[in-house]
Every structure is written in C-alpha cells, then in structure tokens.
Amino acid sequence: KIPMCAVKFPEPKNISVFSKNFKNCILRVPRIPHVVKLNSSKPKDELTSVQNKKLKTADGNNTPVTKGVLLHESIHSVEDAYGKLPEDALAFLKENSAEIVPHEYVLDYDFWKAEEILRAVLPEQFLEEVPTGFTITGHIAHLNLRTEFKPFDSLIGQVILDKNNKIECVVDKVSSIATQFRTFPMKVIAGKSDSLVVEQKESNCTFKFDFSKVYWNSRLHTEHERLVKQYFQPGQVVCDVFAGVGPFAVPAGKKDVIVLANDLNPESYKYLKENIALNKVAKTVKSFNMDGADFIRQSPQLLQQWIQDEEGGKITIPLPLKKRHRSQQHNDQQPPQPRTKELIIPSHISHYVMNLPDSAISFLGNFRGIFAAHTKGATDTIQMPWVHVHCFEKYPPGDQVTEDELHARVHARIIAALKVTADDLPLNAVSLHLVRKVAPTKPMYCASFQLPANV
Numbered sequence: 001k002i003p004m005c006a007v008k009f010p011e012p013k014n015i016s017v018f019s020k021n022f023k024n025c026i027l028r029v030p031r032i033p034h035v036v037k038l039n040s041s042k043p044k045d046e047l048t049s050v051q052n053k054k055l056k057t058a059d060g061n062n063t064p065v066t067k068g069v070l071l072h073e074s075i076h077s078v079e080d081a082y083g084k085l086p087e088d089a090l091a092f093l094k095e096n097s098a099e100i101v102p103h104e105y106v107l108d109y110d111f112w113k114a115e116e117i118l119r120a121v122l123p124e125q126f127l128e129e130v131p132t133g134f135t136i137t138g139h140i141a142h143l144n145l146r147t148e149f150k151p152f153d154s155l156i157g158q159v160i161l162d163k164n165n166k167i168e169c170v171v172d173k174v175s176s177i178a179t180q181f182r183t184f185p186m187k188v189i190a191g192k193s194d195s196l197v198v199e200q201k202e203s204n205c206t207f208k209f210d211f212s213k214v215y216w217n218s219r220l221h222t223e224h225e226r227l228v229k230q231y232f233q234p235g236q237v238v239c240d241v242f243a244g245v246g247p248f249a250v251p252a253g254k255k256d257v258i259v260l261a262n263d264l265n266p267e268s269y270k271y272l273k274e275n276i277a278l279n280k281v282a283k284t285v286k287s288f289n290m291d292g293a294d295f296i297r298q299s300p301q302l303l304q305q306w307i308q309d310e311e312g313g314k315i316t317i318p319l320p321l322k323k324r325h326r327s328q329q330h331n332d333q334q335p336p337q338p339r340t341k342e343l344i345i346p347s348h349i350s351h352y353v354m355n356l357p358d359s360a361i362s363f364l365g366n367f368r369g370i371f372a373a374h375t376k377g378a379t380d381t382i383q384m385p386w387v388h389v390h391c392f393e394k395y396p397p398g399d400q401v402t403e404d405e406l407h408a409r410v411h412a413r414i415i416a417a418l419k420v421t422a423d424d425l426p427l428n429a430v431s432l433h434l435v436r437k438v439a440p441t442k443p444m445y446c447a448s449f450q451l452p453a454n455v
C-alpha cells in the first residue's frame with residue numbers, strides 16, 4: 001500500500017489537460033496508470049442528476065466513483081504536494097477549482113508479475129532462482145521443475161496459471177526418463193485436469209493431439225519448416241520414418257509433396273490420421289503404424305503399392321472453386337465445373353526424414369540393399385534418396401570440442417551404421433545443421449546426405 005496524492009477536477013476534461021501540460025507533476029511509473037478511480041467524498045444521493053449521470057457507481061453501493069490524476073511518486077501527502085508542485089501547476093489547479101486528495105495505491109496480486117509473486121511466496125533460499133521458464137503447447141504450460149521445487153508445484157502452477165491469460169492448465173514433467181515413444185510422465189499441477197488434448201498451430205497447419213500420450217515439441221517448429229522449405233519439392237516422394245503427429249508430413253503434403261508418414265506409437269498414429277484429415281491432405285499423405293526399421297526396408301514396396309492403388313499412378317487433387325464475378329454467374333447456363341490438378345507419383349523416393357535423435361542413426365543399416373533392385377540392371381543412373389537423420393552428439397562438460405570435431409564424430413557414426421567407407425560417403429558430403437542445444441554440451445543436429453549408391 002503506497003500513500004500517494006491525486007487531483008480531482010470538477011471538469012473531467014482537465015484531467016488530460018493537466019496530464020499533458022504538467023508531465024513532470026504526474027505519476028510516471030511503468031505498469032501504473034496515472035488516471036485512477038477515486039471515491040467521491042459526497043454520497044451519490046447528494047449529487048445533482050447531471051453529476052450522477054457522469055459518475056459510475058462502484059458495485060452498486062451508494063458511493064459514486066470519479067476519476068482523478070495521480071501526482072508524482074515523490075509526493076506522499078497533501079502538504080508534500082503544496083511544497084513540491086511548481087507555481088504554474090498550483091495556479092492551474094486553483095483556477096480550475098481542483099482538489100488535492102490523499103490516495104492509497106494498492107499494488108495487489110494483479111499488479112505483480114509471476115516472478116515477483118513467486119519470490120514473495122516461496123521460501124527464502126529460492127530468492128535468487130525462482131522457476132519461471134515454461135513452454136506453451138495449445139492451452140497447456142509445460143514445466144520441468146527441479147527436485148527442490150517439486151513440494152511447491154501446485155503453488156508455482158497456480159501463479160503461472162493466474163498470470164497467463166491463454167493458459168488453462170499447467171503440467172510438470174515428473175520424470176526425465178522418456179518412454180519408448182518419447183513421451184514423459186506428467187502431472188497436472190494447476191488448472192483443468194480433465195483433458196490434455198490440445199490444438200496447436202504450426203507451419204500454417206493445425207495439429208490436434210493428447211499432450212500426455214504423444215511426442216510434441218514446440219521448439220522444433222523452425223526445424224520442421226526448414227526441411228519442408230529447403231529440401232522437399234512439390235511432386236517429390238518423402239518418407240517420414242518417425243513422423244509423430246505429422247509436423248513434417250502434414251505441411252509437406254500441403255505443398256503437394258507425396259508423403260509416406262510412419263509412427264510406431266498407436267496414439268501418434270491415431271492423431272497423425274486425424275491431422276491429415278483436419279488439414280485436408282489425405283490425397284498426398286498416407287499414414288503407417290510400423291516399426292521404423294520395417295518401414296524403411298519396405299518403403300520402396302509401400303510406394304509401389306500406392307502407385308498401383310491410384311488409377312494411372314496419378315493423384316487427383318480437387319482445387320477450390322474459382323470465385324466468379326456475379327454477372328458471370330448470372331449468365332452461365334452450366335453449374336461451375338469442379339477443378340482438379342493431377343500429380344504423377346514418382347517411382348523413386350527423394351527424401352527420408354528420421355527425427356528420433358537418440359537412436360535414428362542406428363536405423364541407417366536398414367537402407368542396405370533396399371535399392372539394389374533399382375540399381376542393378378538400370379541403364380540410366382538412379383537418383384539415390386537424401387537422408388535427413390537427427391542425432392545428439394553429447395560430450396563431457398568442460399571438454400573443448402570444435403564444430404569440425406563434432407561433424408567428424410557424426411560422420412563416423414553414420415558411415416559405420418551404413419557399413420560404407422569415407423570414400424563412399426566423404427565428410428563434406430554430409431552437411432550438419434545445428435537444430436538446438438538441449439543442454440550446453442548436448443547439441444542436437446540434423447545430418448543431411450545423399451545415400452551412396454553402394455549401400
């Protein structure tokens with residue numbers, strides 16, 4: 001509670017005139033508006049009907065509310081005001097019959113930021129490092145509280161919930177050990193706990209999923225957009241081996257890339273299918289629920305099957321009807337013809353995406369021999385597919401490891417997994433993109449390279 005002073009003018013327009021002409025006399029503190037509601041000294045009944053109309057009544061009680069302008073923060077009493085305000089300001093107040101009144105300003109729960117409140121309510125030993133970081137997915141805020149904060153989880157969750165309008169639910173990761181499907185056990189620590197199904201926008205698409213049952217990481221959106229934009233061309237075939245709920249596959253399908261998207265988690269598969277329908281990409285994206293190893297080995301056949309299933313190996317995509325001018329609609333005898341475009345499905349795969357950074361490299365051996373049938377008697381050179389494999393390249397804290405060294409380490413793991421030599425796949429044929437650092441000495445990379453013809 002802060003003792004301040006406010007000025008009341010009988011004529012409300014003088015509030016802005018005073019604020020404009022005497023800027024140095026009014027309160028200038030961030031997040032505190034200088035115009036405030038004040039209780040009128042007169043009960044409402046004693047005011048004229050005109051005055052009454054101008055005043056808004058606070059919560060139906062008999063005390064009318066009027067507006068005033070707060071004086072500079074160094075002024076704490078009416079005497080202070082007469083001592084500190086310059087002559088011309090005092091003259092203006094007198095001329096306009098203004099009244100200086102004491103006003104107690106209450107900085108309550110609404111005023112303070114989450115971090116400030118947490119500093120005030122958590123035990124003193126946490127003063128320096130209250131937990132404030134979280135990621136947002138749909139309406140859910142997701143925290144990863146350190147062990148010492150766990151006993152205060154619901155308090156922390158409630159403050160975050162109160163202070164962020166769009167958040168309806170706060171969850172905490174309760175174990176850092178991920179499941180096979182890269183999901184984490186989580187606990188709802190504040191807000192709605194009935195459903196963790198969210199809708200999240202990314203890359204101009206909408207993704208729906210149960211946050212507790214599938215993998216989703218909003219921090220990967222640039223990586224999703226990068227591969228789709230930089231590598232995947234309309235009409236090419238892409239196999240997404242660990243597709244999750246579709247953040248590579250669905251936007252790619254939207255730009256007429258032909259996608260075979262796979263995930264072993266039945267829940268991811270279920271939402272992948274939903275997201276394909278939701279974003280109207282069923283013509284260009286097919287979903288599979290297989291182990292990644294089998295999916296890679298069978299991918300050439302899965303593509304052949306798709307070609308056979310489509311008449312003439314072509315996908316026909318309906319186009320939105322062209323908007324016609326009203327006069328044209330009137331003259332036309334025929335109803336508008338549905339417009340379509342056709343995509344011929346190529347018989348070779350252009351890209352594989354493998355975003356399972358913990359172990360994707362160990363799946364590379366599955367490419368061995370799968371294109372042999374194509375390469376054997378082929379007269380023209382076969383375009384081997386590109387692989388975009390995600391991986392971590394962790395090193396001990398304190399080690400000075402250069403980017404070149406990390407590049408060499410990733411390259412060595414890739415050629416070992418493919419069982420090829422550095423002559424087949426030289427270091428400079430593997431480009432390394434730093435996706436993000438999950439910890440200071442645990443970078444996540446995406447290695448992109450064209451499969452050597454002899455795998």
Ligand SMILES: C[S@@+](CC[C@H](N)C(=O)[O-])C[C@H]1O[C@@H](n2cnc3c(N)ncnc32)[C@H](O)[C@@H]1O
Pocket residue numbers: 180181182214215216217220241242243244245246247248262263264265268290291292293355356357
């Ligand atoms: C790190 S997530 C990536 C998901 C998605 N590509 C993305 O960027 O959000 C890895 C995915 O691989 C799936 N997965 C794990 N093991 C798998 C396997 N052996 N075969 C196929 N998918 C698997 C998980 O269910 C999870 O959805």
